[in-house]
Amino acid sequence: MRVTMADVAREAGVSKTTVSRVINTKGEVDAETAARVREVISQLGYVPSSGAVGLARGSSRTVGMLVPSLTWPWMGELLQGVVDTVEAADYGLLLFTCNRGAESVERFTTQVSARAFDGLVVVEPENTLDHLTALHRGGLPIVLIDDRGHHPEFPSVVTTNHEGGASAARHLRDAGRTRPLVITGPQHFGCVRDRLAGFLSVLPTDLVVRGDFTEPCGRLAVEQLLASGVEFDSVFAHNDISAAGVLRALRAAGRTVPGDIAVVGFDDIPMAEHTEPPLTTVRQPTRQMGEAAARMLLSHLGGTPVPDAPLVLPTELVVRHSAP
Structure with missing residues (x-):
């Protein structure tokens, strides 16, 4: 059975509020009590919910990514670029797809409401544009990939x-x-x-x-x-x-x-x-586009203003035998 915060509080002889303060290093808790709570957490093997910790700290240290489908052949390279960049910054990644239509959007919206991530990287936004616009205006940082600057209200990374x-x-x-x-x-x-x-x-x-x-x-x-x-x-x-x-x-x-x-x-x-x-x-340049979009979003989360113009990464003709 999963150990809960209530189990820790009962074993340590304190309130759940005190346990929360120790976990999130917020509020005043005397050193002896904090040490006892940490010892109980270790003994019971309690793992705090990352979402709960994020809510308390005001940040989940998680980035969301919304894509149309994972079956696109180049999606793996782009995703790897995002993953490498956010993990290097000690962030996690939550991945969402739109391949189930309204059901996918509903699941994604639930995660937004729960503040499960701090910002969002989006690939090909057409089918979710109205929803994303509302979220962006409500304060959710969003960076688009492969948008070609068609939606200037969003910062974006594009190719030619x-x-x-x-x-x-x-x-x-x-x-x-x-x-x-x-x-x-x-x-x-x-x-x-x-x-x-x-x-x-x-x-x-x-x-x-x-x-x-x-x-x-x-x-x-x-x-x-x-x-x-x-x-x-x-x-x-x-x-x-x-x-x-x-x-x-x-x-x-x-x-x-x-x-x-x-x-x-x-x-x-x-x-x-x-x-x-x-x-x-x-x-x-799919991997580079993923890296650049993730860097742009992380910089924005760190307080850096987003650029006014899209970041453009050029395409390149690769000549092989089918058309020399």
Whole structure:
């Protein structure tokens, strides 16, 4: 059975208030009583609730992180950047996802109400923006990742999705490709809109397939277009997973890469250099974005004003054999 504060108070012959004061080093407790309470805590193996300690001290020394899903291929790198930074500052991390819709938001709101964390890092905020805005205005420090400065009321760390799309287009154009196919991600993500706009600003095309960032999406898009007789000489997929589906479909159809069709992805996840052929892609600095967002939030919690403008970390084109 779990040892409670009441058990400690009874064994030490003091009130629960006195035990709380000893744990949180608040209020006046004479040295002899404090020593007795600490001895009982040690004997009983009592572990104070971190939430209760945080409430008493005015800080939980915990950071929250809200993400759409943990299944995104680059999420692990971004999360590692956040974890490394907050742990180095002696903070903990509470992780929340939005993949269960209203149920996830309700669970997250409960933790906010309980003051379970001091500030929040958020990835792709669209579906929770109204809720986050209310929390931010109510005093909860929030830093957005990958927001591209679309919501200036929040401090943010962004990457150059528009320029990333444009760099993919320039690379294909300079290689002599004139008939590109673009396979996007879900349209409600701002990064998708930016990548598409950047690409089309350099290499316009009417071949745009609305995708969902999955391997089957990339594969089926290519299969269907080839079956219908539509010709294209290059593909820009909005992430590496859908680009892998493109490569699979082209290989099955007997089309050579890059001889017949060049392929460019986006993200540069570890898989990208192991596809057949290795994938040319636009690298996102995901770990660095996580580190920078966590540092920004911790600095804000420490009293440093947040910057007025988004912190921009650039993308980089990584050239491999699928589009040399």
